[in-house]
Amino acid sequence: MMRSLIALALGSFCAAASAQGPPPFPTGPPAVGSSVVVSLDVVLGGAFNGSAMRTDLLEDGLLPTSQPYGAASFSGTDLAYAGAEDASSYLDGASDVVDWVLVELRTSVSSAPAARAAALVRSDGTVVRPSGQAGVSFDASPGDYYVVVRHRNHLAVMSASVIDLSSGAGSLDLTAIGAAHSNGGDAQVDLGSGVMGMWGGDGSADGRLTSSDRNTQWLQDNGTTGYRVSDFDLNGRVTASDPNVVWLPGNGRTSQVPTPSD
Ligand SMILES: [Ca+2]
Ligand SMILES: [Ca+2]
Known part of the structure; x- marks a missing residue:
């Protein structure tokens, strides 16, 4: 029924369009400003308590309401990011948020980021936008992308293969065994029960x-409290x-995410 109604509507539309010239369908590549959304799951190994991630930073009022990667301390690192993401509205009342992550899309294994976005990881591993909406939204054209997840004191991880975002949306579960790209080393720490997490302590x-x-x-911060990179377990x-x-x-591990070569 739905299909025949659509065909009927399309038929009358085409008839009207042919009478008035070409139909107004966009052709060629998507317009600049198009977006894609990745439904993402990831675990920060340092914050994992055996069943979920700690939310002490939020509970203790230490979690910044705007993305933290613009801080001078990240200047010159792969974490340097000047985005204006602000989660004030969402965090005022949220109870299950762990920390900010920085997510990037790549068109090849070692290409520079095609797009980046700061997002929040929740205690169950789901990643949400600063608004609290599920999935990470990027200003990028639909297509195939590798997805990289970075965190201020964990080793970055990248999807083992491209994620199909040609429809504008796709999903990636980096907590699954084998989901992360490896250059020969262990990309993530095995947290047991089939859960993989990012290595903490960087x-x-x-x-x-x-x-x-x-x-x-860590030594210079030991004994202090606050939102600190030396707080590896995020409590x-x-x-x-x-x-x-x-x-x-x-100790001795290296991120398995290739350094961009272009
Ligand atoms: Ca280090
Ligand atoms: Ca700690």
Whole structure:
């Protein structure tokens, strides 16, 4: 019934269009300003408590209401991002938000980002826009893209294959085994029960877990509270647990996301 109604409507539309010249369908590539949405799941391994991610930063009033990657401390790193994302309205009343992540689209494994967006990860791993809407929205044309997820103190991860966003929407579950791109190393930490998470402990935001993450960044912050990169388990406090529980198991690991070569 629905189909025949559409055919009927289309028939009369085409008849009208042919009488008045070409139909007003857009041709060629999508107009600049088109967008795509990725439904995304990811776990920040440092914040994982066995069943979900901690939400202490939100509960303690430490989570910034605007995206944090414009801070001077990220200048010169892959996390430097000047976006104006603001989640004030959503966070005022939200109860299950963990932290901000920075998500990028790539057209090839090692191309520069085609688009980027800051978004919020919730305790169950779902990623939402600053408005609280599900999925991450990008200013990009529909097509196939690799999806990269970055976080201020976790090793970045990228989808193992392109995600089909040719319809304008697609999904990626980076918590699944084998979902992340690897250059030969373990892209993510196995959190048990089939859940994979990003490696935590990169206090220097250089994509590597080395002794400097503990000896420089964490050591100078130890004993403090706040929204700090040295708070590897994201509980709002910088304590010995941060290096001992989060950083140490991953020490020596390197992000498996290729550095852009173009
Ligand atoms: Ca590091
Ligand atoms: Ca901590």
